[in-house]
Amino acid sequence: MSKGTLFDKVWQTHRVGTLPSGQTQLFIGLHLIHEVTSPQAFAMLRERDLTVPFPERTLATVDHIVPTENQARPFSDVLAEEMIQALEDNCKQYGIRFNNVGSGRQGIVHVIAPEQGLTQPGMTIACGDSHTSTHGAFGAIAFGIGTSQVRDVLASQTLAMNKLKVRRIEVNGQLRPGVYAKDVILHIIRKLGVKGGVGYAYEYAGTTFEQMTMEERMTVCNMSIEGGARCGYVNPDQTTYDYIQGREFAPKGEQWEQAVTWWNTIRSDADAEYDDVVVFQAEDIPPTITWGITPGQGIGVDEAIPTPESLPQGDRAIAQEAYQYMQLSPGQPIQGTKVDVCFIGSCTNGRLSDLREAAKFAQGRKVANGIKAFVVPGSEEVKRQAEAEGLDKVFTEAGFEWRNAGCSMCLAMNPDKLQGDQISASSSNRNFKGRQGSSSGRTLLMSPAMVVAAAIHGTVADVRNWID
Amino acid sequence: MTQVKQISGRGIPLTGDDIDTDRIIPARFLRCVTFDGLGDHAFEDDRRQMNGEHSFDQEVYQGASLLVVNANFGCGSSREHAPQAINRWGIQALVGESFAEIFFGNCVAMGVPCVTAQSEDVKSLQTAIANTPQLTLTLDLGTMQIQGSDELTINVSMPEGARQSFMDGLWDSCGQLVTQIDAVRDRASQLPYLSWA
Ligand code: SF4
Numbered sequence: 001m002s003k004g005t006l007f008d009k010v011w012q013t014h015r016v017g018t019l020p021s022g023q024t025q026l027f028i029g030l031h032l033i034h035e036v037t038s039p040q041a042f043a044m045l046r047e048r049d050l051t052v053p054f055p056e057r058t059l060a061t062v063d064h065i066v067p068t069e070n071q072a073r074p075f076s077d078v079l080a081e082e083m084i085q086a087l088e089d090n091c092k093q094y095g096i097r098f099n100n101v102g103s104g105r106q107g108i109v110h111v112i113a114p115e116q117g118l119t120q121p122g123m124t125i126a127c128g129d130s131h132t133s134t135h136g137a138f139g140a141i142a143f144g145i146g147t148s149q150v151r152d153v154l155a156s157q158t159l160a161m162n163k164l165k166v167r168r169i170e171v172n173g174q175l176r177p178g179v180y181a182k183d184v185i186l187h188i189i190r191k192l193g194v195k196g197g198v199g200y201a202y203e204y205a206g207t208t209f210e211q212m213t214m215e216e217r218m219t220v221c222n223m224s225i226e227g228g229a230r231c232g233y234v235n236p237d238q239t240t241y242d243y244i245q246g247r248e249f250a251p252k253g254e255q256w257e258q259a260v261t262w263w264n265t266i267r268s269d270a271d272a273e274y275d276d277v278v279v280f281q282a283e284d285i286p287p288t289i290t291w292g293i294t295p296g297q298g299i300g301v302d303e304a305i306p307t308p309e310s311l312p313q314g315d316r317a318i319a320q321e322a323y324q325y326m327q328l329s330p331g332q333p334i335q336g337t338k339v340d341v342c343f344i345g346s347c348t349n350g351r352l353s354d355l356r357e358a359a360k361f362a363q364g365r366k367v368a369n370g371i372k373a374f375v376v377p378g379s380e381e382v383k384r385q386a387e388a389e390g391l392d393k394v395f396t397e398a399g400f401e402w403r404n405a406g407c408s409m410c411l412a413m414n415p416d417k418l419q420g421d422q423i424s425a426s427s428s429n430r431n432f433k434g435r436q437g438s439s440s441g442r443t444l445l446m447s448p449a450m451v452v453a454a455a456i457h458g459t460v461a462d463v464r465n466w467i468d
Numbered sequence: 469m470t471q472v473k474q475i476s477g478r479g480i481p482l483t484g485d486d487i488d489t490d491r492i493i494p495a496r497f498l499r500c501v502t503f504d505g506l507g508d509h510a511f512e513d514d515r516r517q518m519n520g521e522h523s524f525d526q527e528v529y530q531g532a533s534l535l536v537v538n539a540n541f542g543c544g545s546s547r548e549h550a551p552q553a554i555n556r557w558g559i560q561a562l563v564g565e566s567f568a569e570i571f572f573g574n575c576v577a578m579g580v581p582c583v584t585a586q587s588e589d590v591k592s593l594q595t596a597i598a599n600t601p602q603l604t605l606t607l608d609l610g611t612m613q614i615q616g617s618d619e620l621t622i623n624v625s626m627p628e629g630a631r632q633s634f635m636d637g638l639w640d641s642c643g644q645l646v647t648q649i650d651a652v653r654d655r656a657s658q659l660p661y662l663s664w665a
Contacts, residue, residue: 016655019644021633027655029662037547039501048642053649054656065499079499086501120661130546130570144546146574147503152642158652160641162629194486195540198569228543230569251664262660294486294543318486411495432490432544439494439513 002166004272006235007201010141013266014124016158023160029123030140031058031153032109033096035065035083036413037128041150042090054157055095059118060087062101063108064413068376068403071101080414094154107379107405110134110347114218115381117247121236121263126153131347131429133224136233137217138240139266141201143231164230165199165275170206173282178464180357181216182349182427182447184208186288189227190298192278197229200275203268204234208282214243215353222348223429226295235267287463290431290445291334292322297431301450301462304333325433326442327421335460339444340422342373342455343436344400346410349427349448350378355386358427358448359394361456361466367399368458374401374416376408400455412437425454471637472579475561476606477533479616480523481594482511487537488544489571493553506549507556524557528601534614536594537564539587542571551575561607563614563624565590576630579639581609583624596620609634 002008016025033041038060045052052058065080075081084101091098099105099112106112110131113119121139125132130144145159152159169188189196202224209217217234224232234240241260244250251259286300297319299306305323307330308316323330328337344350344358355375367373375395377383383405386392392402409416410428417437418424424436424443431443444460453461497509515522523529535554541564542550551574554562562575562582575582585593596616597603603616607624609631615621633639645652656662 013659014655016648016651019638019641020636021638021641021644022629023633023641025645025648025652027652027659029659036498037549040503040548043502044642050642050646053652057662077499083499083501123661128546128548130544132546144570146546146548146551146570146577148548148574148577148642152645155642156645156649156652157656158645158648160645162627194543195566198540198566228540228568251661255664258660259664294488317484321484411490413495413498430488430490430544432488434494434513435490437496439516 002273002275004269005166005203005274006139006233006266006268007141007164007166007203009266010122010124011163013122019160021160023162025158026124026161027158028126028153029057030113030118030125032113032125032127033058033060033150034109034129035062035087037147038090038150039083039086040147041154044151045154050155052094052154057157058096058154059099059113060091060096061099061106061109061112062087064407064411066101066406067414068406068408068416071404104380107381108347108350108407110222111351111378111382114138115379117244117250120244121240122266126159130225131222133231134218134222134347136221136224136231137214139233139236139263141231141233144225164201166203167197167200167276167278168203168205168274170277170279171208171282172206173208175208175282175285177467178287178449179285180447180449181212181219183285183288185220185223186290186295186298186445187285188280189223189296190288192227194226194294194296195228197224197227200229202227202229202232204232209234210237213353214239215351218351219348223295226429236263287447287450289334289450289460291326291328292319293325293431293433294318295429295431295445297322299334301335301460305330307331335462337460339425339454339459340371341418341424342371342451343409343424343426343428344448344451345376345378345408346428347378348429350376350382352382352385354427354448355382355391358452359391361449361452361463362398362400363394365398365456367455371455371458373399373455374403376403377405379405409436411435425451425460427451470579472581472634472639473610474606474608475533476604477560478531478602479534479536479593479597479605480529480532481536481597482523483538483594485539486543487541489542489547489550490544492542492550498547498549503549503552503556506553510553510557531558533558533560534605534607535559535562536590536597537562538590539565541567543568546570548574551578551580555580563590563593563607576633576639577641581607581626581634583607583626585622585624589622593622
């Protein structure tokens, strides 16, 4: 049993009581909703004649289904139009703030809440979306929930939960050039497995995370769920406070002082006890790419597709399935693999710093012939800032398309989709079969810089070749 | 509130580890505002690729109510569309080597028990069903066993809290949470950040 960790403290602070089932009733400080997982929850509220007692603790936006090219209403996809209208109506009826398309505040739910200063240390945050773990970067306990639980939060501002165990994942040292936060989390999942985190909250600690910016920490926490952990967090520090200060919903004046004082108390104690501790060294982490159909099937860009014999017994069946689906052979180097589509965006890597880094490598180069490459900012605000810096020009001159904000081809609920068995180099978070809109489409996950390298070469390439 | 103590019906095997929510219900079917109709699209892409060989397409398994899966079933997204699709196809309980956490929680919230068993037991259960699809299986949450014929009885497990909530009919948390609204308001009043900004 963990003791004295941030997780323990935040859990305790938000505990309402124990339910007859033995579960904890946990208060949810911030509830985020979007068009995909909320309409059925509102329908359940109506069915049971329930109200929303804390509407100001919920924020809505639309991200999954929004087209990123033509956003004129009504959307040309009638189902998408129906979903956005349902959200508009529900928010109006229950008095919930809605960051709609064109408001300047719309975007992927996990991008906009931090950006507006809503995500803060010490909070409990829930959203009907598994990548809610992103918000843990601020030292919040943030996790994805299902639709029945969205109903529960709307109706009571609480959830019935079991406490998680806490694993401290320490990474120390300096990342090598060309190695990013995305590589760190892909490496962790590669080593601990996609089931390694089941039943755990991940605490990311050590000098590597301490040196990371907030956006980098978000990339890491975002993919905690890909490692099986329901949530992941970094203890708040000066980097966290500097990021929050001055944002729209950040505490101001005297309240800011109170906030920082409180935030400092919720950090894990120096003598905190963990259920498990794992340690990695930053210098050992290469630019990492997934070659298979789970985010745990990662390898260094210099490596070859693993042979079955080189894998633990338990990983062989899924590897066999992956060779076949991905049309890749064991022993074949991943570098040089031809790609068709290059996608930069998503709640993992669709923030300003990701676009800046990608633009650095796209500058003065050209996307290879026959490659479709496009950049989708994570929010309207990211788009505005990127354009103010001229990043859109850098991308379009290099042959990338520049789009409006949304989830886009991360899961392809909008018109952006792979066709047939096309293979993508993608900065998103999931490489499951059929994830990017075609039932035989294939996905290689990597950092945005590596996506640019793939776009320019037309094949998987090592971005370090551009770094002296 | 309905108690869930025993589920009887025919079984249906679905082999493979790490079957994720995108495979259970491909994202294009999430473009909807109700869960109605999702049952028709459960495993749609896998089924199409397997040309009628997928167990959900096989005649002998139509009408089955116990789904037998392998490890890490339901990993991936938190979308309740996945268990809803399986449930609306006709499944009332799942047996597997292990389940992804959010998937398991979603099933509890829907009143659909997911129990785990030893890997060998799951595999022999899958084989037994494939050999005798008409076999009636009974999952008993009281004895924590699945029984088919005399030779086929396996022990299953489930976290005690979840098991108890099925037995007592407390699996639908919403009502219990709502009745605590005074305690909720009290807790809220003690959270420093609720009064900021
Ligand atoms: S960007 Fe992808 S992972 Fe993130 S919320 Fe959207 S669909 Fe989900």
